[in-house]
Amino acid sequence: MAKFIFKMPDVGEGVAEAEVVEWHIKVGDRVEEDQHLVDVMTDKATIDIESPVAGTVVEVAGEVGDVIAIGSMLLVIEVEGEVSEEQAEAAAEQIEDEMSDADEAEEAVAPEPVRAEPVEAPASPAPAPAPVVVAHKVLASPAVRQRARDLGIDLAEVKPAEDGRVRHGDLDAFLAYNVGSGFGAAGKARADETIKVIGLRKRIAQNMAAAKRHIPHFTYVEECDVTDLETLRAQLNAGRGERPKLTMLPLLIRAICKALPDYPMINARYDDEAGVVTRYGSVHLGMAAQTDSGLMVPVIRDAQAKNLWQLAREIGRLAEGARSGKATSEELSGSTLTITSLGPLGGVATTPVINRPEVAIIGPNRIVERPMFVSDGMGGERIAKRKLMNISISCDHRVVDGHDAASFVQAIKRLIETPALLLVD
CATH class of the missing domain: 4.10.320.10 (E3-binding domain)
Known part of the structure; x- marks a missing residue:
């Protein structure tokens, strides 16, 4: 018998370590070659690691949530016979090659793997047969x-x-x-739970803490009358044909993109270590999306070049990819500005946290109906029911002045309160 030390493979260019998300084996388990051993998570993706050899697990490197450096011991497998140095190197190289090939298209959140679960046989006077193994996937x-x-x-x-x-x-x-x-x-209290913060939830916690620790936030909120915008949206949807249904989001994104050229410091990223602000000509708009695994930010590339229907289609595609765990690392990186909305669950005002290293995040809030004084067309006023929505923006006060943030939101307000302007290039 010999012990095979399986080291954490190189799971991607520039990756120095990976976090253990879930072990699929334990000490004492018999594993076969190519058997799923563990899920690990890097800054780019969640990766399944399989066994290069068959044998018995005698040691594992750590618990769920532990971070293991590339090249460090991941687990030890006792194998029959001897494992030559050449075999060990070949196994490691094979896994690293597979990780490298998958790096370009690796899913940011991998689906739950197929599990094999025993089905108990019914009671019988005769000896019970061996358990029947049924493989199924439950996501x-x-x-x-x-x-x-x-x-x-x-x-x-x-x-x-x-x-x-x-x-x-x-x-x-x-x-x-x-x-x-x-x-x-009814009336039964749930048991207390202790849940370890791991994987995507841990990444979110780290990113949010870093954003609040490094960025001096300020938030500005403005009330907008979206009655006419909602009317336009209904009219466009009535004649959409085979095109996707428009929500409020594509219209807001259109307004943001039309306003940004006059406020280039909003569509920017700040490298505080180098002391450099990069202002972007294209709008790569991050779209905060809530999923069962946590908050993800898929990116609408070149949002300024897309019409309303193209934006609606891209929003739907990216949101579904994030929810199903099929969004790629490329689709989840590279944003220059982020929009975050809770839709009908949103409050009347929010103070969103900036998606570092961006310098601003926009948060449309819930639409409410209220009586307002409006012009009666004859120089007087009348009371009418109007649809109102607050728009919040949080900015990095190191590089964005309050005047610029307020002026930018006022520009968005003018566009959405005169929605015909959104249809003019």
């Missing part, structure tokens, strides 16, 4: 999995509402349908 976030475990629910029994991924709403529907079956009994 769900760690939070959903933990909640299902707390409730004693087998996720395989829960029918997902869309795209094959089980969400909290699907668990709620399952509980409602199975009321009286012992799941989630």
Whole structure:
């Protein structure tokens, strides 16, 4: 017997370390060649690592959430016979080649791997047969999995509402349908939970902390009348044909892109270590999207060059890619300005955190209806019901002055309150 020391492979150019997201084996397990061992996460992607040899696991490097340097011991496998130095190097090179090939197209959040789970045989006077192994895939976030475990629910029994991924709403529907079956009994308190912050959630925590630690934020909020904009949106949707349905977001993005040329310092990134601000001619707009795995920011490339329908189509494509875990690292990087919206859940005002190293983030808020004084067309005023929305902007006060931020939002306000201007190039 010999011990094969499997080191953390080189999982991408410029990557010095990777975080353990999930172990699929434990000490004492028998593993086969090419068996899925562990998921690790870098700044670019989540990567599945497979075993280069068959044998028994005798040591692992760390727990979920630990960061392991490239080239350090990942785990030790006891194998039959001897493992030559050439075999070990060849195995490592093969894995590194696979990681390099996958680096360009690696998904930012990998789908949950196929799991093999035993199905118990029914009771019988005769000796029970060996367990039958059924392979199936259940896609769900760690939070959903933990909640299902707390409730004693087998996720395989829960029918997902869309795209094959089980969400909290699907668990709620399952509980409602199975009321009286012992799941989630009324009045029963959930057990206390201790959840380790790992993977994407850990990256989000680190990025948000760094943004607040390094950037002196200030937030400006302006109220906008979007009654006419909503009317235009309804008219455009009525004649859209095969084109995607317009939400408010493409119209707001159009207004942002039309206003930005006069305020180039808003569409910029600040390298505070080098003391350099890069102002961009193209608008690569980050779109903060909530997913089961956490907040992601897919990027609409060259948003200023797209019409409303193209923006709507790209928003839908990127949002679905982020939710399903199929967004690539390229689609999740390189933004020059970010827009974040909670849609109908949004409050009347927000103070969004800047997506560092950008210098500004825009947050449209919830639309509310209120009575307003408006012109009656004859020099007087009348009271009318209007649709109002606040637009928030947070800026990096080191490079963006308050006057510029306010003037930029006022320019957006003029465009969306005179929406015909959005259709003029």
